[in-house]
Amino acid sequence: xxxxxxxxxxxxxxxxxxxxxxxxxxxxxxxxxxxxxxxxxxxxxxxxxxxxxxxxxxxxxxxxxxxxxxxxxxxxxxxxxxxxxxxxxxxxxxxxxxxxxxxxxxxxxxxxxxxxxxxxxxxxxxxxxxxxxxxxxxxxxxxxxxxxxxxxxxxxxxxxxxxxxxxxxxxxxxxxxxxxxxxxxxxxxxxxxxxxxxxxxxxxxxxxxxxxxxxxxxxxxxxxxxxxxxxxxxxxxxxxxxxxxxxxxxxxxxxxxxxxxxxxxxxxxxxxxxxxxxxxxxxxxxxxxxxxxxxxxxxxxxxxx
Amino acid sequence: xxxxxxxxxxxxxxxxxxxxxxxxxxxxxxxxxxxxxxxxxxxxxxxxxxxxxxxxxxxxxxxxxxxxxxxxxxxxxxxxxxxxxxxxxxxxxxxxxxxxxxxxxxxxxxxxxxxxxxxxxxxxxxxxxxxxxxxxxxxxxxxxxxxxxxxxxxxxxxxxxxxxxxxxxxxxxxxxxxxxxxxxxxxxxxxxxxxxxxxxxxxxxxxxxxxxxxxxxxxxxxxxxxxxxxxxxxxxxxxxxxxxxxxxxxxxxxxxxxxxxxxxxxxxxxxxxxxxxxxxxxxxxxxxxxxxxxxxxxxxxxxxxxxxxxxxxxxxxxxxxxxxxxxxxxxxxxxxxxxxxxxxxxxxxxxxxxxxxxxxxxxxxxxxxxxxxxxxxxxxxxxxxxxxxxxxxxxxxxxxxxxxxxxxxxxxxxxxxx
Numbered sequence: 001x002x003x004x005x006x007x008x009x010x011x012x013x014x015x016x017x018x019x020x021x022x023x024x025x026x027x028x029x030x031x032x033x034x035x036x037x038x039x040x041x042x043x044x045x046x047x048x049x050x051x052x053x054x055x056x057x058x059x060x061x062x063x064x065x066x067x068x069x070x071x072x073x074x075x076x077x078x079x080x081x082x083x084x085x086x087x088x089x090x091x092x093x094x095x096x097x098x099x100x101x102x103x104x105x106x107x108x109x110x111x112x113x114x115x116x117x118x119x120x121x122x123x124x125x126x127x128x129x130x131x132x133x134x135x136x137x138x139x140x141x142x143x144x145x146x147x148x149x150x151x152x153x154x155x156x157x158x159x160x161x162x163x164x165x166x167x168x169x170x171x172x173x174x175x176x177x178x179x180x181x182x183x184x185x186x187x188x189x190x191x192x193x194x195x196x197x198x199x200x201x202x203x204x205x206x207x208x209x210x211x212x213x214x215x216x217x218x219x220x221x222x223x224x225x226x227x228x229x230x231x232x233x234x235x236x237x238x239x240x241x242x243x244x245x246x247x248x249x250x251x252x253x254x255x256x257x258x259x260x261x262x263x264x265x266x267x268x269x270x271x272x273x274x275x276x277x278x279x280x281x282x283x284x285x286x287x288x289x290x291x292x293x294x295x296x297x298x299x300x301x302x303x304x305x
Numbered sequence: 306x307x308x309x310x311x312x313x314x315x316x317x318x319x320x321x322x323x324x325x326x327x328x329x330x331x332x333x334x335x336x337x338x339x340x341x342x343x344x345x346x347x348x349x350x351x352x353x354x355x356x357x358x359x360x361x362x363x364x365x366x367x368x369x370x371x372x373x374x375x376x377x378x379x380x381x382x383x384x385x386x387x388x389x390x391x392x393x394x395x396x397x398x399x400x401x402x403x404x405x406x407x408x409x410x411x412x413x414x415x416x417x418x419x420x421x422x423x424x425x426x427x428x429x430x431x432x433x434x435x436x437x438x439x440x441x442x443x444x445x446x447x448x449x450x451x452x453x454x455x456x457x458x459x460x461x462x463x464x465x466x467x468x469x470x471x472x473x474x475x476x477x478x479x480x481x482x483x484x485x486x487x488x489x490x491x492x493x494x495x496x497x498x499x500x501x502x503x504x505x506x507x508x509x510x511x512x513x514x515x516x517x518x519x520x521x522x523x524x525x526x527x528x529x530x531x532x533x534x535x536x537x538x539x540x541x542x543x544x545x546x547x548x549x550x551x552x553x554x555x556x557x558x559x560x561x562x563x564x565x566x567x568x569x570x571x572x573x574x575x576x577x578x579x580x581x582x583x584x585x586x587x588x589x590x591x592x593x594x595x596x597x598x599x600x601x602x603x604x605x606x607x608x609x610x611x612x613x614x615x616x617x618x619x620x621x622x623x624x625x626x627x628x629x630x631x632x633x634x635x636x637x638x639x640x641x642x643x644x645x646x647x648x649x650x651x652x653x654x655x656x657x658x659x660x661x662x663x664x665x666x667x668x669x670x671x672x673x674x675x676x677x678x679x680x681x682x683x684x685x686x687x688x689x690x691x692x693x694x695x696x697x698x699x700x701x702x703x704x705x706x707x708x709x710x711x712x713x714x715x716x717x718x719x720x721x722x723x
Contacts, residue, residue: 053382054407073713138547156702160550248491249549250699267378268682268691270403 096181188222389616489556497681519722
């Protein structure tokens with residue numbers, strides 16, 4: 001009798017447990033495929049063509065890559081700037097940690113202070129960029145006035161001097177990014193086990209030793225997330241550059257994402273193929289980090305089991 | 306102001322209906338216009354044009370969409386490819402090339418054969434690519450040196466006509482603790498104006514256009530001569546410092562505050578200078594001085610245009626609109642001092658009595674025998690223009706990098722014009 005009922009049940013009924021999760025995932029998968037996966041392959045396809053985005057595509061094979069990797073100075077500048085961003089942007093993590101440690105106390109009005117420190121992350125990156133570009137203005141800008149007091153004169157202003165412009169933009173980017181890391185650590189600090197702190201204190205740990213051996217290991221999940229968002233933020237550093245210098249002076253502040261935009265989509269950009277080639281290279285650089293994150297998450301999951 | 310303007314337009318359009326005859330009555334359906342005239346005065350003009358054209362053709366439903374002028378420079382690609390409108394704004398000369406080559410602008414050479422277009426003959430060249438016309442102009446404006454007359458008087462200077470006089474003047478201005486010229490090169494194109502002028506005055510219009518068409522090497526000695534002339538000014542401290550950090554608007558206060566004596570700019574800067582508090586007694590204009598006496602003066606006079614996309618639905622109405630916009634009465638009205646404040650493209654139209662428009666008109670009519678340039682970023686192809694302007698900006702800050710810059714531009718030239 002039992003077999004008869006199984007046969008009478010519809011196919012869906014029989015496979016309900018296996019199928020239902022996929023049904024729920026389906027819209028997400030479709031959107032992800034349509035807006036993320038397929039465009040990746042399209043970009044790779046376009047990168048083998050010369051195309052102005054309007055007319056016919058012409059197949060040029062690897063010519064775009066040969067030009068890109070064979071001594072395109074704009075590409076080299078962008079690549080090194082990307083590295084500067086990656087390294088210096090990570091400063092947001094220790095800075096965020098120290099601010100969160102400082103704010104992790106119960107005094108009157110602490111919520112207000114916390115929100116004020118978090119504020120830069122809430123306002124738009126474009127606004128932050130604008131505020132900093134005024135801050136850096138030669139002659140009238142506050143920064144120039146301050147450096148003028150100690151006798152340093154940056155020729156062309158911070159953003160007008162090819163040697164300082166990238167650092168100036170990174171500093172502007174660090175402001176909201178630090179706030180983001182701070183909020184991650186603040187929530188992390190709530191989860192720190194008071195008993196462990198108590199036990200460590202009984203064993204005589206304090207100051208740096210307490211921080212390094214007791215607190216920070218417990219903040220590992222927060223550090224991981226902070227690391228991920230900071231790396232991604234550094235590679236996506238487009239808005240600040242577009243607002244503050246537009247890639248200038250003379251292209252010294254370009255990064256790969258901005259260069260890609262400039263070649264393919266900007267006012268004078270009609271080189272979709274070349275832009276796509278830059279995008280593909282940027283994608284592979286990001287892939288290194290993505291692979292590392294996936295791998296370490298996988299390791300963590302295994303550890304839990 | 307716009308009320309008076311609308312009144313004028315209404316009166317004029319009534320006249321046009323009478324003159325235009327029966328053919329004007331038959332237009333029907335929708336006419337979709339996408340315009341980039343988003344600044345306040347141009348916006349009022351465009352809205353007035355659309356409303357009046359609609360009033361002339363009761364059966365025609367005119368839909369106007371105004372897009373931010375800067376945003377339009379990138380949006381036009383999408384607008385032309387998907388569900389194209391019937392009329393769009395763009396710019397003349399090489400700047401049309403990508404859209405003409407992709408077949409996105411309609412060939413309207415037949416419209417140019419209309420007898421009414423004879424008065425636009427002077428602008429026909431700028432609208433011609435591959436032997437056909439791809440749009441109509443609706444306004445243009447002169448470039449030149451706008452200067453502080455009161456500062457010139459204080460220092461006992463007069464308008465220079467030659468390069469030597471220009472340099473002598475500039476030396477006096479520099480010695481008085483001011484800069485001769487303000488400029489904001491953050492967005493690069495302002496440096497293109499300087500190159501256009503110094504190059505065309507040094508080597509002539511024909512050479513300049515050959516360079517734009519990729520027929521001359523950037524490392525050519527004649528190009529170097531242009532940069533040598535430019536460098537004379539840079540080395541004497543003629544330009545304001547740190548100009549790479551400013552936009553053209555941010556460079557205006559130097560002139561308004563009297564820290565710089567003049568500005569090489571398009572006529573649109575006059576409105577901003579007046580807003581900044583400079584009176585017409587303090588402001589004046591002179592033509593960029595002669596450098597090489599053997600070449601005829603060429604002038605930058607960028608032309609703004611209307612085009613019909615190939616995908617337009619209501620071509621008949623679109624063509625009627627283009628004829629309407631270029632007609633003498635409408636041209637006089639929209640380019641008047643209380644509207645666009647620029648030069649009409651129709652020879653039969655009246656030129657505003659604003660002193661700068663008058664001077665510009667006089668200059669372009671009688672003293673621009675070399676030719677009319679559209680501007681660096683409209684005469685040079687897109688990639689050459691963007692790499693070129695970046696190089697020009699670098700040259701203005703680090704003139705010693707010239708060899709490196711020219712080699713870079715030459716590399717680009719060899720790739721772009723294949």
